[in-house]
Amino acid sequence: MRIRKITFGIWVLLVLVNTGQILAQEKVASDKRLREWNIYCDKLKGIPDGKENYPELIKAAIEGIKMTPPDNFLYQSIFNFHLAGGYESTYKIDSAIRYYEISKKFAEKAKSNSRIVLALRRLAGLYDNKQWLKKGDDARNELIEIASVDKDEEIQIGANIVLGEYYFNAGRFEKALQRYIEYIKYLKIDYARHNNSASRSNIGVGYLAVGEIYQNLNRADESLAYFKESVSYLSNYNEGLETAYKDLVTSYLSLNKGDSALVYYTVLKKSVRKSGDYTILVDAQVELGRMYTSKGRLDQAEKILFEAEENAKISKEKEDYYLVKNALADLFLKQGDTKKAIKYYKQALPLAIYFKHKGVIATLYLNLATAEKKEHLENDAYNHILLYAKYTDSLKTESISKNIIEMEARFQNEVKQQRIGILNQENQAKNLQLKQEKSIRWLLGGTALISLIALSLIYMIYKNKQKANLLLDKKNQQLDITNNQLANANQTKAKLFSIISHDLRSPVSQLFTFLKIQQNTSQFSEEEKNKHRQKLIASSRGLLESMEDLLLWSKSQMENFEIDHDFIEMEQLFENTVSMLAAQIEVKNLKLAMNTERLGHLQSDENILTIVLRNLLQNAINNAYSGTQLSLISGINETGQKYLSISNAGDMIPEDKIALLLNGSSVQSKSSGYGLMIVKDLLKKLNAELSISSNKQVTQVSITFN
Missing domain, CATH: 3.30.565.10 (Histidine kinase-like ATPase, C-terminal domain)
Structure with missing residues (x-):
């Protein structure tokens, strides 16, 4: 009887293996179709030709989710990520967040750190966009945790660029510098391994970011070195290259090297006329105009700033208008053309107020009042001097508050030092008193020690007896629990075997019948053979499903389900x-x-x-x-x-x-x-x-x- 059971078990196993091979072939075909659909979604994102079609991407991503089996967590994550990207690019931010979160959930099930990092990169920025600061911080902390244990280049690149941008925008330049240097390091590893143009351009962008950090830290020589380094990596990324030219112009001007700045300005101007990105050119022209103004080369300053004004009309950026109007007003004031200076200061003021630059607003009011006084507009000049005083007082108040905080900190430190001195004197007096009392304590201590030993022995005997009783009681309780669990397990096992013996008999018998027929298929037509094979597969699947149901149900009867x-x-x-x-x-x-x-x-x-x-x-x-x-x-x-x-x-x-x-x-x-x-x-x-x-x-x- 035992031999028959073993033989039957092996026979069922062979049937399941054959069925598994058929299902594996179906899975290979399914994975190929999913890979091809993923490539199609990438194409709708503009990869690699740059022609985006986000409404179609949303439809394609939804179709991809439908065609992906529920247990294929990787492709569920991929297509939900595509769907989120489509919604983000069409400004449906809430929907984008929802599907990025779903993509992350499937990536966690697939145990794919790279997909988790991709979702977290997008979520961190979108949470900040919605002012969900706690969620944004949680996303970045999760990125830090993943990057600390998984040193894969793709993961390190994704985590460090997000954290670098965050720290830079928050003004935490030292931390931003650390992250961008890590970002560049892993990009170079990736570029050395795959030699792709995207990694090379991203290295250049990383050098630009480091250069800008050194600019904010007023370390011009170091920022210049990184801007120069970036140029060699940005040959295939025109927008990045133009940004590098503009940064080089700014750096050379800050080092009073006007001739070198003009060289890169000429290159930038030629490039912008082809690309049409005039915002970068306006920034460079304003910097050059101010340099000419400071050196008294007013005709050259006027020429380049008027050109910048025309370019600002093309870019239509408020900040470009503000920079140009302010620079022209300063130029006309220095030329003595106070009417034009007043005109341009009044055009620059609303833009400065829009950007909430208090220091700049105060300077504008002072310069405007100076120009109006020269034009004998005393009332206007007086009103603007009052506004200048208001903004100056506000800035002084902030500065005074800061100084008060620093003074209070110094005062508290002095008070603490005085307290420490007093405490040291008190400690010296107490030490002398302790020495006098020490001999008395030894005498009393000897007597107390003998008493303590006797009491300890009595107490130990009592505690040991109490522990033994508690241990025995706990063991009895555990034995009762174990007996109850054993009784429940026996009942569950009896019920389970009763069900298995009753309800698996029919599907197994059906499968056996089909296999017996399979031995005599020589009299069947090819169509009948195919039908019979399909029935055999269906019967096998039915048996598998029944077994799966029983296993899941039996698991549900146990704990920790x-x-x-x-x-x-x-x-x-x-x-x-x-x-x-x-x-x-x-x-x-x-x-x-x-x-x-x-x-x-x-x-x-x-x-x-x-x-x-x-x-x-x-x-x-x-x-x-x-x-x-x-x-x-x-x-x-x-x-x-x-x-x-x-x-x-x-x-x-x-x-x-x-x-x-x-x-x-x-x-x-x-x-x-x-x-x-x-x-x-x-x-x-x-x-x-x-x-x-x-x-x-x-x-x-x-x-x-x-």
Whole structure:
């Protein structure tokens, strides 16, 4: 008998292996289709030709999610990321955040740190955009944690660029410098390995960022060195190259090297006329104009600043207008043309107020008042001097507040030093007193020690006895718990084996029959052989699914069973469930109707819900009249609860039988089987309830979520 069982087990294993090979071939074909669809989505993002089509990307990403199997977490993450990118590029920020978060969740299931980092990079910026500062900080902390343990170049590059930009914008230049240097280091490793142009351009961008940090730290020589270094890496990235030229102009001017600045200005001007990005050129022209103004070369300053004014009209950037108007006003004031100076100061003021530059606003009011006084506009000059005083007082107040804080800190430090001196004197006096008391303590201590030893021995004997009693009591309690657990385990095991022996007999017998027929297929046509093979595969799958149901149910009977809530497409769930039972539906010539209009999505455990639906649909098929209709519906009832229902036309079930099915806790017959018991147990895990209604026309089974 034992040999027959072992042989049968090996035979079933071989059937499962063959079935697994067939399923593996199907998976390879599916992965190829998903890779091709991912490439198509990249193309809609403009990779590599730069021609974006974000509305089409959204549609393609949704289609990709639908075609991806629920358990393929990697491609679920990829297509949700594409969908988020489409929404972000069409300014639907809330939807973008939602799908980036879903992409991150699937990436975590796929254990893909690179996909997690990609999602976190986008989420950190979008959280800041929405002023969700706590979430933004959490995203960056998670990036730091991943980067600290995973040294993959792609992960290090992604984490360090996000953190570098954040620290730079926050004015934390030392930390930003550290992150950008790490960013450049890993980019160079990636470039040495793959030799791709994108990594090379990004190295140049990294050098630009480091140069700008040194500019903010007033370290002109170091910033100049990094700007020069960036040029050699930016040959294939024109916008970055133009930024480098502008930064070189600024650096040379700050070092009073005007001739070198003019060399790069000429190169920048030629490049901008081709690219059309006049904002960068305006910045450089304003810097040159101010240099000429400071050196008294006013004609040259006027010429280049008027050219900058025309270019600002092309760029249409407010900051460009502000920079040019302010520089021209200063030039005309120095030339003595106070009327023009007043005109341009008045044009620059609203823009300065818009950008909230208090120091610049105060200077503008002072210069405007100076020009108005020369034009004998005393009232206007007086009013503007008052406004100058107001902004100056505000700046002085901020400065005084800062000085007061520093003075208070110094005062507190002096007070602490005085307290330390007093405490040292007190300690010296106490040490002398302690020496005098030490001899007395030794005498008393000897007597106390003898008493303490005796008391300790008595106390130890008492504590040991108390510990022994407590330990014995705890062991008895543990033994009671273990006995209860053993009794429960034996009951569960007995119930499980009873169910397995009763309900697996039929599918295994069916599979055995199909295999016996397989041995004598020589008399069949090729079409009949194919049909038979399909039936064999379907039967194998059915057996696997039954075993899976039993394993999942048995697991649910044990402790530490966890529910995994997912975002479920109801139409996809219905289609997947129906496809598993398509052969039985076809045999009974049943018509199928599905309606998910009122509930298209559901947050639940997809694996458990699939098992529940498959069992209920199996029962509906078995009890339906041939040629009738099956209906699968998802919706929201009158009380606002979400529900799923399966309806079939068959024999009416009496109310007492329905009550027995819903309230019974054991297997009563083959008609009820283990399926309904599993369904009820699993629905408890989902916080859902099962209900059955039946009349002469239709029987409906419903799942209602609390």
